[in-house]
Amino acid sequence: MMKTVTCTAPVNIAVIKYWGKRDETLILPLNDSISFTLSQDEMCAKTTISISPTFKEDKFWLNGKEESLENPRIQNCLKEVRRRASKRKHESGVEGTLNWHIHICSKNNFPTAAGLASSAAGYACLVYALGQVYGIEGDLSSVARQGSGSACRSIYGGLVQWYKGEEDDGTDSVAQSIAPPEHFPDLRVVICVANDGRKKTGSTIGMRRTVLTSRLMQYRIQESVISRTAAMKKAIKEKDWSKFCDLTMADSNEMHAVCQDTSPPCVYMNDTSHTVAALIHQYNDVKTTSGNVNHKVCYTFDAGPNACLFVPGAVVGELLGLLMRAFPPSPTQNTDTYITGIPIQPTD
Numbered sequence: 001m002m003k004t005v006t007c008t009a010p011v012n013i014a015v016i017k018y019w020g021k022r023d024e025t026l027i028l029p030l031n032d033s034i035s036f037t038l039s040q041d042e043m044c045a046k047t048t049i050s051i052s053p054t055f056k057e058d059k060f061w062l063n064g065k066e067e068s069l070e071n072p073r074i075q076n077c078l079k080e081v082r083r084r085a086s087k088r089k090h091e092s093g094v095e096g097t098l099n100w101h102i103h104i105c106s107k108n109n110f111p112t113a114a115g116l117a118s119s120a121a122g123y124a125c126l127v128y129a130l131g132q133v134y135g136i137e138g139d140l141s142s143v144a145r146q147g148s149g150s151a152c153r154s155i156y157g158g159l160v161q162w163y164k165g166e167e168d169d170g171t172d173s174v175a176q177s178i179a180p181p182e183h184f185p186d187l188r189v190v191i192c193v194a195n196d197g198r199k200k201t202g203s204t205i206g207m208r209r210t211v212l213t214s215r216l217m218q219y220r221i222q223e224s225v226i227s228r229t230a231a232m233k234k235a236i237k238e239k240d241w242s243k244f245c246d247l248t249m250a251d252s253n254e255m256h257a258v259c260q261d262t263s264p265p266c267v268y269m270n271d272t273s274h275t276v277a278a279l280i281h282q283y284n285d286v287k288t289t290s291g292n293v294n295h296k297v298c299y300t301f302d303a304g305p306n307a308c309l310f311v312p313g314a315v316v317g318e319l320l321g322l323l324m325r326a327f328p329p330s331p332t333q334n335t336d337t338y339i340t341g342i343p344i345q346p347t348d
């Protein structure tokens with residue numbers, strides 16, 4: 001007897017960043033954040049979960065390597081899903097299966113822990129798969145949040161807002177979809193991998209340090225990120241692509257500024273990252289008659305040096321040409337996979 005499910009969950013890329021917690025155990029953020037969830041077909045985590053009365057112990061494999069399941073965040077997710085399942089055990093007949101051992105096998109199709117939101121896809125996938133195995137209904141974003149904060153946004157597609165919430169128990173710190181994937185039509189994401197090694201300072205330690213030491217962070221939390229989130233929601237509602245780009249880059253730059261203002265500083269961007277950012281500003285720098293810049297594309301950087309570029313399909317060829325000229329592939333590199341534009345909409 002065995003029950004098995006397999007799920008995939010895509011990466012999400014924040015355009016208003018989550019950086020800083022008010023509760024480290026429940027993973028409650030200091031500010032609302034907004035992200036784009038990519039399409040299922042591309043950068044995603046795939047998790048298979050089996051439960052069986054014949055299993056002798058719990059087991060966990062990540063990217064083909066056996067790891068300990070004692071990780072407190074995985075345990076928190078498991079505990080919360082099992083708690084919800086036991087609440088409805090009488091209707092579902094799930095009661096017996098709650099005592100069965102579990103085998104979890106998870107794999108990412110992109111570099112893990114390089115600031116490419118691997119934990120977001122991984123925990124969203126884990127929690128969703130657990131929900132399927134134990135027959136849980138309703139919102140799972142507050143469970144995924146307890147694995148990795150940004151994971152709660154990967155539970156939904158398209159543009160997603162994670163509300164920081166007001167309650168101490170985190171019940172209102174949930175993610176919700178605010179626009180469908182096709183809201184900005186034919187949008188692509190170009191990922192420029194400047195370094196695919198593990199990041200130097202993990203986000204948990206980095207955030208803790210920023211909250212404790214950065215004065216600029218006070219300004220971000222009390223003022224700027226609140227008004228920028230409101231402006232971002234307006235830009236999304238009005239489908240104002242240029243404004244969306246402007247705000248996305250401003251928020252990425254502010255997050256990296258508070259990281260620099262941290263003691264000791266958390267440095268995530270490298271020279272290549274700064275070159276990509278400068279290239280994007282140059283590319284955008286065509287003034288309209290009113291003297292404003294009409295942003296065509298934008299960049300954002302998470303806790304790592306790799307650039308995520310949001311690019312409308314109409315200019316993706318031109319931009320990729322520019323990137324290839326600025327960063328020519330080495331003679332041994334396969335140029336088919338060297339740089340590609342990932343569609344945000346499902347491509348079935």
Ligand code: PMV
Nearest residue numbers: 014017018149150203302303
């Ligand atoms: O969820 P975590 O702990 O991996 O933190 C993610 C933080 C950023 O990726 C830098 C920003 C974000 O909102 O995703």
